[in-house]
Amino acid sequence: MRRRFVQCDVFSAEALRGNGLAVVVDGDGLSDEVMQRFAAWTNLAETTFLQKPQDPKADYRIRIFTPSREMPFAGHPTLGSCAVWLDADGVPKQAGLVRQECVGGIVEIDQTGPVPAFLAPVTLQQPMPDEDLQAIENALGLDTERVVNTVRLNNGPIWNVLELASAADVLAVESARVRWPNFQSIGLIGAYPAGQDCEFEVRMLAPSSGMSEDPITGSLNAALAHWLQAQGRLAAPIVVGQGQKIGRLGRVFINPVGEGQVYIGGQTHILIRGTVAL
Incomplete structure (x- = not known):
């Protein structure tokens, strides 16, 4: 099955000077095995898969995989996946605020400042x-x-x-x-x-x-x-x-x-x- 796929660069004002991220836009229906295998194939620090949310408060859900394991939360995949979701005509439930669900919970991403920014989870x-x-x-x-x-x-x-x-x-x-x-x-x-x-x-x-x-x-x-x-x-x-x-x-x-x-x-x-x- 053909699925939309995007590669982006995160955390730099200059393209190709940040951290690369692979995003599968149509991520629903993929098994954990296939997602892990594809993340290993891209050989990037992280690869994400956009899916329908499980929490009704969220705008969408992501799964985050390194080449070797799934991550409950990660920073540059949060901002990169949000940018890709918006680029793919995603519309947040609340203007100016994207709620992204991941294994670690819902992460809020503010779109109203000079750069998009996520609310850092509890540490x-x-x-x-x-x-x-x-x-x-x-x-x-x-x-x-x-x-x-x-x-x-x-x-x-x-x-x-x-x-x-x-x-x-x-x-x-x-x-x-x-x-x-x-x-x-x-x-x-x-x-x-x-x-x-x-x-x-x-x-x-x-x-x-x-x-x-x-x-x-x-x-x-x-x-x-x-x-x-x-x-x-x-x-x-x-x-x-x-x-x-x-x-x-x-x-x-x-x-x-x-x-x-x-x-x-x-x-x-x-x-x-x-x-x-x-």
Whole structure:
């Protein structure tokens, strides 16, 4: 059966400088096996399938697959799938607000700001076990004196986060030194000096897709935003950079709107429209 198929690029102002996403628009009726097999074939970080919603409050439903497993929630598939649904003549029940159902629940995507932005899901924040921190530091060859904060975050995916002393420290890390599944996904964050176009540089290492590094990671940035807000370090909108180390130009717009409420925004470029036989 021929099904509509779209490829897009998410979280960059420049097409081909963000994170690629494959979207099957006519995703109803596909088995889990076929969806997983197709996601492995695209070999992108994530592939999504648009379906009719199961929750009457939602505008539509997505299933999110990496090449190896299904994800309950992910950031760039959220914004990219929303852009594709709207491009395919989707009309939200409420003007200016798209409600996207995924395995992790309903995610609200605001369409009224300068860039589309999703409401970051609740994030569980826990201390990172000392043995895990030591293993990560050893694997990456980190100078412990350059590690200024650590935390384990969970917003569907689980992130072992290390805040380094600077963005330069983050960019100096060699991502090829870690591989999935030896480590759960590792998030690195470090601040830029004042006056730059980004407040932080972020990297995500050892993703489940088998790559050594993810280009731009909305779900990690969403978790980091909640963590920064809980620490009292997110009082105003900021811009986060990601992907520089691998030639991308990721820009994630983080906007706190109230206690425990943060929006994660970015641009999407639709690059390919066609059909696929599934």
